[in-house]
Amino acid sequence: MIIDQAYESIYNGANVGIEAVIDQTILVLRYSLQIISLLVLMGLLSIWPAIVVLSLNIFGYLMQSLGNRWYANHKNAQNRITSYQEYFSRTLMARENGKDIRLFGMVPLFHHYQKNLAKRLVRWEGHYSTVLAGVNILQQLFNLAGIMFTLLFLISEKSLTIANCIFFLTAIQVMNTNFANLRNAYTLTSKNLTFVPNFRKFMDTELDLATENKQNVIGGFKQLTLNRVFLKLENNTILKSINLSVSKGDHLIVVGENGAGKSSLVKVLSGLYGPTRGTAKLNGIALNSINPQSLQAQMTVQFQDDILLHFTIAENISCTDLKRTNYQKVNEVLRQVHLLEFVNALPNGIETYVGNELSANGVLVSGGQKQRLLFARVLYKQADLTILDEPTAALDPISEKNFYQLIQNELATKTVIFVTHRLGSFVKKGKIAVMSKGKIIAIGTHDDLLVNCELYREMWQAQRSLYTVGD
Ligand SMILES: Nc1ncnc2c1ncn2[C@@H]1O[C@H](COP(=O)(O)OP(=O)(O)OP(=O)(O)O)[C@@H](O)[C@H]1O
Numbered sequence: 001m002i003i004d005q006a007y008e009s010i011y012n013g014a015n016v017g018i019e020a021v022i023d024q025t026i027l028v029l030r031y032s033l034q035i036i037s038l039l040v041l042m043g044l045l046s047i048w049p050a051i052v053v054l055s056l057n058i059f060g061y062l063m064q065s066l067g068n069r070w071y072a073n074h075k076n077a078q079n080r081i082t083s084y085q086e087y088f089s090r091t092l093m094a095r096e097n098g099k100d101i102r103l104f105g106m107v108p109l110f111h112h113y114q115k116n117l118a119k120r121l122v123r124w125e126g127h128y129s130t131v132l133a134g135v136n137i138l139q140q141l142f143n144l145a146g147i148m149f150t151l152l153f154l155i156s157e158k159s160l161t162i163a164n165c166i167f168f169l170t171a172i173q174v175m176n177t178n179f180a181n182l183r184n185a186y187t188l189t190s191k192n193l194t195f196v197p198n199f200r201k202f203m204d205t206e207l208d209l210a211t212e213n214k215q216n217v218i219g220g221f222k223q224l225t226l227n228r229v230f231l232k233l234e235n236n237t238i239l240k241s242i243n244l245s246v247s248k249g250d251h252l253i254v255v256g257e258n259g260a261g262k263s264s265l266v267k268v269l270s271g272l273y274g275p276t277r278g279t280a281k282l283n284g285i286a287l288n289s290i291n292p293q294s295l296q297a298q299m300t301v302q303f304q305d306d307i308l309l310h311f312t313i314a315e316n317i318s319c320t321d322l323k324r325t326n327y328q329k330v331n332e333v334l335r336q337v338h339l340l341e342f343v344n345a346l347p348n349g350i351e352t353y354v355g356n357e358l359s360a361n362g363v364l365v366s367g368g369q370k371q372r373l374l375f376a377r378v379l380y381k382q383a384d385l386t387i388l389d390e391p392t393a394a395l396d397p398i399s400e401k402n403f404y405q406l407i408q409n410e411l412a413t414k415t416v417i418f419v420t421h422r423l424g425s426f427v428k429k430g431k432i433a434v435m436s437k438g439k440i441i442a443i444g445t446h447d448d449l450l451v452n453c454e455l456y457r458e459m460w461q462a463q464r465s466l467y468t469v470g471d
């Protein structure tokens with residue numbers, strides 16, 4: 001909602017938002033000057049009609065203020081509705097959602113939500129229109145009262161000449177119009193001023209990448225330690241008292257049931273989430289005080305839900321533009337993940353675009369190919385610390401085996417933290433942390449855990465039974 005509202009406050013053109021505040025403020029000044037000139041002219045002839053018309057217009061202005069206050073007080077409700085509508089539009093427009101929405105016949109569900117939102121919006125607009133209509137009627141009555149008073153006043157003063165009559169009626173009309181314009185400009189200004197706090201709220205939202213308190217620079221990776229780390233997100237305690245230490249050259253495997261907190265742990269280890277309690281340190285320095293560039297230089301992370309961007313294959317791997325990309329290295333890592341042949345057969349080789357947002361000839365890759373390209377990116381970077389969150393979920397068995405070999409050969413001297421559900425031969429070689437319900441319940445080698453950790457034993461046996469013929 002904060003983002004949608006900030007967007008509304010700056011991208012709606014001159015009629016809405018911050019730009020409108022500036023435009024309308026200039027108009028307010030202009031109309032005020034015109035009104036002052038008219039009042040002076042009227043006052044020179046007769047002071048009372050000028051005072052009464054001015055007072056009545058001030059009443060009109062106060063009525064308008066009530067309308068504006070209604071708007072400011074209820075704008076949030078409208079924002080909430082439009083923000084929901086934005087979500088539905090974004091979701092419907094996203095290419096990747098198309099297949100699910102069609103195949104599961106979800107259009108009526110969207111329609112149902114949209115219809116309800118439209119109804120709520122119409123109801124809101126209805127209330128607002130009623131308030132505006134009330135204000136408008138009262139203002140017209142005030143205008144009429146001003147004219148009536150002036151005519152009666154001229155009669156009582158016995159000065160109802162044709163010249164006076166034309167002058168006062170015209171002056172009152174022009175003044176009322178100017179007042180109406182002034183009120184509209186004022187309404188628009190105050191209406192649009194409600195956007196300003198939204199914009200400020202957005203600008204004040206703390207950006208975790210802010211560098212002032214992130215000055216520490218780290219050299220090569222030595223050790224990553226979590227000490228009694230808790231992570232609470234939206235009132236959910238997701239990680240509970242995690243103690244973990246990973247030193248240079250370690251290969252740590254993290255296993256555990258769905259929802260145990262593995263991906264959340266990865267986000268803490270990579271500095272994306274700061275611990276709610278406890279400390280997360282890299283080389284003895286708090287992760288959240290390390291300069292982001294310095295941190296990024298030391299680690300590479302492949303997330304469970306990572307995506308390829310619609311850039312070229314080479315750019316997706318090097319994460320920089322083609323000029324600064326080392327083509328030889330890109331070819332080498334593509335060969336390692338067994339994609340070089342596939343890529344070479346494409347019309348523009350490694351300069352072929354992924355997807356079709358930026359190029360009509362872009363290549364659409366399969367789920368497993370995507371995962372292999374993402375791993376090629378990890379191999380290209382060769383960071384001291386590599387964190388992988390289920391990087392083999394989409395791989396076929398041969399690719400998976402190749403993947404383990406690559407970790408052992410190419411990342412042998414690097415530190416690797418690897419979240420997986422596949423308890424294959426690979427786990428027999430490293431140290432394993434078992435997670436359950438936000439805690440690390442055991443750490444040890446495969447053989448230790450088979451003896452000491454019931455959950456691990458259960459997971460191992462369940463998986464083994466899937467692969468052992470006749471079991
Ligand atoms: N941003 C968030 N806000 C609130 N709760 C969250 C958030 N991210 C994750 N969770 C919750 O934290 C719990 C752990 O999620 P997490 O993704 O870390 O599990 P996981 O061990 O990686 O599971 P899986 O094996 O399915 O990938 C889940 O119950 C999830 O609902």
Ligand SMILES: [Mg+2]
Pocket residue numbers: 262263264304389
């Ligand atoms: Mg996960």
